Amino acid sequence: MDAFKRDFPIHTPITVAWGEMDALQHVNNVVYFRYFETARIDFFNQIGLMEALQATGIGPILAQTQCRFKRPVLFPDTLQVGTLIKDLQDDRFTMEYHIFSEAQQCVTTIGSAEVVVFDFNNQRKATLPAAIRARLENYSTS
Template sequence: MNLAQFTHITEEHVRWGDCDMLGHVNNTLFLRYIESARIAYIEEVMHSDLLPGAQVGWVIADLHCNFRGQLHYPAKLETGSRITRVGSSSATIEAAIFANGEPAPVFTSTAVIVWCDYQEGKSLRIPDRIREAIRGHEGDVEGL
């Protein structure tokens, strides 16, 4: 797996406060990094409204992660994201974090996100405008 396989890239830097007493980035921060990348993908590619008070939107139904290496301060991070499958009401988004231009990721994840009505707590069909936005950005994706 390499960064070129991803269609959406976000950049950030490890902050001094991201590190724990052992001097490496705390494991919970990896999830924050991919959260930032996922939100950027949703906003920039899907043009979805994530503002407080929205009636519908994405929730995470399933998340798997794999720690492949350590991160230390300072480090420049590039997080790649891509949608690999679209169902009726859900989509699978993969992410990988690459550090300091290295070819192998230090962290990978796969998440299933579900389009839902927040008040009802029920899944909804992903709107056609979002399906088209994903297709326009990703090209061929399973389920589209």
């Protein structure tokens, strides 16, 4: 787990809930997208992106997301969702997620999301503000 936390300086703890299990006795596939959403918003809060959205009206929207299941997650467990930035462009970036299971002591799931910068005041795509870009670059592997 130490290596995981070193590789993912921003990670979000999530406790698996009993109600997230499906008939096959593992976490249902749709739940992982909620885990990613929780980690994405936590990441944005930690780097100040949500504050910038309120101040400027420019912020993130989700363009697409995907998930690769490596191992099933079972109840009970606590997960750490690590987030990194990949492919940082002028108007978009890709977030990569790795879900580490404390019970299994390994990464069980890998996901990604393409995030587009959007001007909510004018309802159109926007350029990533320089201050936010600089914060994202601190967590970028590209």
